[in-house]
Amino acid sequence: MPPIVSRGFRGRRRGDAPSDRVPPGQYATDDFPVLSAGPTPHTPLDQWDFTIVGEVDELRRWTWDELRALPSESITVDIHCVTKWSKLDTEWEGVSVDTLLDGIDTSAEYATAFCDGGYTTNLPLEDLTGGKAWISFGYGGEPLDPEHGGPARLLVPHLYFWKSAKWVRGLRLTETDEPGFWESNGYHLYGDPWREQRYWGD
């Protein structure tokens, strides 16, 4: 039985977003919904670090102060959540992943982002480089809120937002693509919103 249409129901959607900015099946919103897979971690900054491990010549590690001392940039991007909302012109501040990977010798073609609380997500290394990804600690001109992933989250806006892992603590470089928390449970391994790659087999 096809779903019954409820007269007059529109939902909370903006109808005025330019269609070339909103991928297929998405709806623009002015909110910033909080989605979570677990309790919000609260790692004290003096215990926080970001590491690059796995298929690397040597382990790289930055403390919070060291991360914040790296060159950072302000960027404005559109973000697309697999639950169908898109938010345009979001403003972030962060360190480009290119800066962190600079000088690293690796044969790895993939990476798994790992996080406080145990969340993981996998991406091709190519999608983390070339100015496409950041470790971001600022949103909307303010420090990133814990419920949105603060102190720092991965930001990879060209893929569905589950790839922009909250509470990120590092990258593990891998030779093969290893499905992360959601990718191993139905979500697409790659997740390109413009090809609507939401689930396995899409």
Added chain:
Amino acid sequence: MDALKLDGNAAAGLLQEIFTAEVTTARGMCAGCGAVEPVGAVSLYSGAGMVLRCPHCDAVLVKVVTDGTRIWLDARGVRALELHAPTGP
């Protein structure tokens, strides 16, 4: 304690599309800490999918994702689930 957190009662509608046995009273043992609770009493987080977590140790018990037609279920976080066979009229 996260105000966003609900409990297994809110996951039951979707889970009852899979199980014929009643789900909220089904008890499971956490593969992390061994605690036994009914599904109705465990923690639920909703985002891209539903994540049921042990209310004692926060370990992931069950993950559920649906696209409206397929349902993906990972129950590795539960050692075993105790379900009551449906009783007839």
Added chain:
Amino acid sequence: MAGAAVLGRLTWHLAEVVEIRPETSQTKTITFDVPGWPGHRAGQHVDVRLTAEDGYQAERSYSIASSPDESRVELTVERLDDGEVSPYLTDELRPGDAIELRGPVGGYFVWDPQADGHVFLVAGGSGIVPLMAMVRQRAAERSTIPTRLLYSSRRWDDVIYRDELGRLADGSGGLDVVHTLTRTQPTGWDGYSRRVDRALLDEVAPTPSELALAYVCGPTPFVEAVAEGLVGLGHDPQRIRTERFGPTGG
């Protein structure tokens, strides 16, 4: 009454609006006719699905307010200003309109007519809805299970089912209702006027040896504070049933 188990897998039912009536300034009760409804138990809920003309869908869970002896399904919905679904249900729906329901759902947070001892119901705001279904079932069955309802609301005018609770708790049926009004109280109010805390529970709850079951429903912080308070007073956690309502439901 059907047992705890469910026969067959749940699917979506068509539900047609029969009547809508206000309860408080922010809540309305909607009565639905649901062809093929299998009946339900007090405490169960339904998932509501709305589909827009272009296929956009939203889903929320609502507790069933009506007791099982009614043939129709009643939901009491609180209108959240920034909600996506609740303003549609309270402002837009008219008799004759159709939505989809999946249910009834739940076997853990349901009234137990065999409860051997006192039952303690604790409601925070709209958490009263499933507990009201229990109160109504209890009245319909002329149950003699000693039952006390502790109901936390912001103001007297926010109390849902206020008059009906007043009638049912007239002292003769073994139902006792204790209100606490946390924000403002009417002139001459001599009841509780603060949030439910352990001291309040100590005064109101049955003792651990008296208690058969406690049912706590409302927003997550409320439910957790009450459950923790009861455990701190010596209650067996296994006798405390909880159902959390969340901000995701709007």
